[in-house]
Amino acid sequence: MRIGKIFNKSGWRFYQNAELIFEDARVPHANLVGEVNKGHYLRAGSARPFGDFELGAHALGICDAACDMAREHVGTRWPDAAYFDENQAVQLKLSEMGHLTEALRSFVLRVAAEGNRKTGDYANNAIFLQNFAADVIHRVTALNLDIHGGEGVVGMDARADKLVRDAVMWTHLAGDAVQRMKAVRKH
Numbered sequence: 001m002r003i004g005k006i007f008n009k010s011g012w013r014f015y016q017n018a019e020l021i022f023e024d025a026r027v028p029h030a031n032l033v034g035e036v037n038k039g040h041y042l043r044a045g046s047a048r049p050f051g052d053f054e055l056g057a058h059a060l061g062i063c064d065a066a067c068d069m070a071r072e073h074v075g076t077r078w079p080d081a082a083y084f085d086e087n088q089a090v091q092l093k094l095s096e097m098g099h100l101t102e103a104l105r106s107f108v109l110r111v112a113a114e115g116n117r118k119t120g121d122y123a124n125n126a127i128f129l130q131n132f133a134a135d136v137i138h139r140v141t142a143l144n145l146d147i148h149g150g151e152g153v154v155g156m157d158a159r160a161d162k163l164v165r166d167a168v169m170w171t172h173l174a175g176d177a178v179q180r181m182k183a184v185r186k187h
Contacts, residue, residue: 001025052130053115055173057108059133063101066144066163070094073148073157093143104136134170141167 004019074090111129114120141163148157 052126053108053111055170056104056111056126056129056133059137059167059170060101060104060108062137062163062166063097063104063140066140066160067094067097067101069159069163070097070144070147073160090147093147097140097143100136100140104133107132130170130173134173137167137170 002021002023004021006018071094074094107129111122111125114122114125141160145157145160145164148160
């Protein structure tokens, strides 16, 4: 095995993506997972290990981090913190970040409960969760970045910028929203 091209990407840089090239590789029959030449099926269906629910829950963690980061920044940016604490535009951004994050948390908990009880329409709701998580993570991380570098202050915060770059990945995880909506057309 050798490593081919290494892909540079905007977000999730800690997950390195590269080509793995196998030449004259032989796998003992006892070490096969699934059927020969059918490995891509392991990534499909409701039993896949890295599914829509996990991605939705992961997005929630990033949204929580963005909210915490924004609240911390609001309280420490200026010595008296009055500008941010009393600025209506900042208050509205913090409010929007909070309510979107809590809406995502509610959806994550609902889908988790459906999955545990095997009730409801878990598979379709997990897909809807992933779509909603993509929208929420983009908006929440953008608002966080705006609070860090906007409102009359020109600058960049590396941590806030990283969350925005990581959020970009949700657009591409498990297909885009249009393809995902086609998958639940029967819903």
